[in-house]
Amino acid sequence: MRYFNAPARPPVDPWEPSVFPRANEVALRQQSVVTTGDMPSRTAYDAFTMSDIPTLRTDLAAAFRWAARLGMHESIANHFSVATNASGSQFLLNPVGSHFSRIRASDLLLLDANDPTTYGGENAPDPTAWHLHAALHSALPQARCILHTHMHNATVLCCLKDFEFLMLDQNACRFYGRIAYDRGYAGMALDADEGARVAALMGAGKSVLFMGNHGVIVVGPTVAQAFDELYYLEKACALQVSALATGRELALIPEAVARTACGQWNDYPTRFSELHFNALKTILNQQEPDYQA
Numbered sequence: 001m002r003y004f005n006a007p008a009r010p011p012v013d014p015w016e017p018s019v020f021p022r023a024n025e026v027a028l029r030q031q032s033v034v035t036t037g038d039m040p041s042r043t044a045y046d047a048f049t050m051s052d053i054p055t056l057r058t059d060l061a062a063a064f065r066w067a068a069r070l071g072m073h074e075s076i077a078n079h080f081s082v083a084t085n086a087s088g089s090q091f092l093l094n095p096v097g098s099h100f101s102r103i104r105a106s107d108l109l110l111l112d113a114n115d116p117t118t119y120g121g122e123n124a125p126d127p128t129a130w131h132l133h134a135a136l137h138s139a140l141p142q143a144r145c146i147l148h149t150h151m152h153n154a155t156v157l158c159c160l161k162d163f164e165f166l167m168l169d170q171n172a173c174r175f176y177g178r179i180a181y182d183r184g185y186a187g188m189a190l191d192a193d194e195g196a197r198v199a200a201l202m203g204a205g206k207s208v209l210f211m212g213n214h215g216v217i218v219v220g221p222t223v224a225q226a227f228d229e230l231y232y233l234e235k236a237c238a239l240q241v242s243a244l245a246t247g248r249e250l251a252l253i254p255e256a257v258a259r260t261a262c263g264q265w266n267d268y269p270t271r272f273s274e275l276h277f278n279a280l281k282t283i284l285n286q287q288e289p290d291y292q293a
Contacts, residue, residue, distance in 0.1 A: 053092075056082050057105035059223035060092055061291045062281050063147065066227065068101035072151040072234060075099075078215075079129035081137065082145040082223055088137030089113045096126050104293045113138060135195025136219065140202060143219035145226035150215035153237035158210050165210065167253040168243060171236040173261035174229075180206040185213040208233060224277035231276075 060082050067073050067080070078100070081093040092108040094100075109125060111118050113134040119125065129148075136143045157163050165179050166172060180202045198217070202209050207229055209217040218233060220226030243250055253261070284291050 053084050053110070054105070056084060056092060056223065057108055058292050059277070059281075060108060060145075061103050061105040062277070062284055063223055063227045064094065064100040064103040065284055065288055065291050066280050067147075067149065067230075068099070070231070070234075072149050072230065073100040074150045078149045079126060079133065080145070080147050081129070081133040083137045083143075084110065088140075088143070089134075091133060091137050093125050093129055093133060104291055106293055131192055131195045132198060132217070133195070136199050136202070136217075139196065139199035140204075140219060142204070142207060142221060143202075144221045145219065145223045147218045147220075147226050147230050148215065149218075149230070151230075151234050151237075153241045154210070154216045154234055155214070156241050157237050158215060159213055163210075165236075166240055166250065167255070167258040168240055168250060169236060169253075170261060171232050172240070173253060173258045174232055174265040175208055175236070176258045176262035178206055178262075179208045179210060181210050181212070182214075183212040185211070222273075225273040227280075228273035228276050 060080055063080055064073075067078075076097050076099055079094055081091045083091045090110065090112050092110055094103055095107055095109050098107060111125060111130075111134075119127070119130050132148065133146050136146050157165070162183070164181070165175060167176060182198065182201050198209065202217075202219070207219050211217065216233065218226055218230045220229055
């Protein structure tokens with residue numbers, strides 16, 4: 001099998017400015033669209049993803065640690081990945097059997113979807129992760145980073161018959177027009193064709209897939225932006241679960257207002273996702289610096 005692990009790196013000073021490289025800002029200068037509207041082409045982020053794999057490792061490890069802290073993980077299941085080349089054929093993925101709260105940058109597998117020996121052998125990736133992530137990275141330009149979880153509130157909504165995400169609060173409006181649905185749960189993704197089927201459901205312009213009776217997939221052009229989407233999606237879902245539980249009539253936001261608010265999220269005049277993610281890494285640098293190892 002062909003896979004690669006980065007060598008362990010020496011401890012990093014939590015307050016060293018280089019801990020927070022500005023690679024994501026390069027991506028933002030190259031592409032004005034953040035996560036909504038017209039999705040960026042995969043070439044917009046080539047300079048970042050191809051030249052700074054150590055940064056991608058660190059960022060993805062931080063996403064795992066925070067997913068665990070926020071209760072978005074499930075046992076040793078679920079999987080996050082980030083593409084490392086222009087085509088999306090090579091990507092980092094969590095190894096089988098690793099708890100999100102313990103994953104380090106050097107633990108992540110660097111896999112090649114074009115190498116027939118990758119999916120096989122003692123250290124093969126989780127089969128459901130392989131079938132989904134390999135296909136999505138290759139098929140969807142917007143899927144530079146892919147986060148799949150069974151986080152509680154989003155999964156609750158995935159289990160409601162014919163449910164569609166409600167424009168119920170400001171956070172929900174962030175996802176206006178960007179959610180796809182897979183209502184045909186047929187078991188685990190152990191079929192090689194499953195990834196292509198899921199990719200076709202998402203298509204262009206979608207960053208979230210509600211998977212019926214299962215969970216969600218969130219994609220983004222960087223780890224920071226994908227994790228920010230995941231965070232706000234679960235916040236919005238939690239509010240919707242609570243509001244639905246009251247049994248009272250919901251005060252839905254009109255479509256035109258939701259569309260406007262979505263555009264405002266997209267055009268917000270700060271690097272919101274990057275600032276959020278850097279703040280989360282600052283906390284990890286103080287409390288769990290081993291995630292960078």
